[in-house]
Amino acid sequence: MEAAPHMARLAAATTRPSGVPDVGGGEAPPGAEDLLTVLKWVAWTVTTLCVAGIFGVAAKMAVDHSRGSGGEHARGLGFVLGACLLIGSASGIVAALT
Numbered sequence: 001m002e003a004a005p006h007m008a009r010l011a012a013a014t015t016r017p018s019g020v021p022d023v024g025g026g027e028a029p030p031g032a033e034d035l036l037t038v039l040k041w042v043a044w045t046v047t048t049l050c051v052a053g054i055f056g057v058a059a060k061m062a063v064d065h066s067r068g069s070g071g072e073h074a075r076g077l078g079f080v081l082g083a084c085l086l087i088g089s090a091s092g093i094v095a096a097l098t
Contacts, residue, residue, distance in 0.1 A: 046087050053080040 057080055061073045 043087070043090075050080060050084045050087060053083065 054077070057073055057077045060076070064073065
């Protein structure tokens with residue numbers, strides 16, 4: 001019967017986690033500035049390619065419209081706009097995961 005008070009004291013002494021631990025802001029490793037510069041270049045290049053993709057789909061639509069067709073380009077435009085959405089939200093997605 002003496003085990004019960006001992007277990008009660010043990011249960012009272014243990015701490016329970018109260019959520020996600022705070023790991024702090026951290027410190028960037030040496031050379032992180034160069035990596036951020038490269039990431040900015042990549043983001044700029046991909047954004048430029050997305051705009052060029054929209055222009056390309058629009059040009060195909062204009063040419064095919066003059067030929068009497070043009071309904072197939074909605075799929076291509078959807079892919080390009082999906083890429084634009086992904087690029088635009090990339091930093092928000094990463095911020096939510098970290």
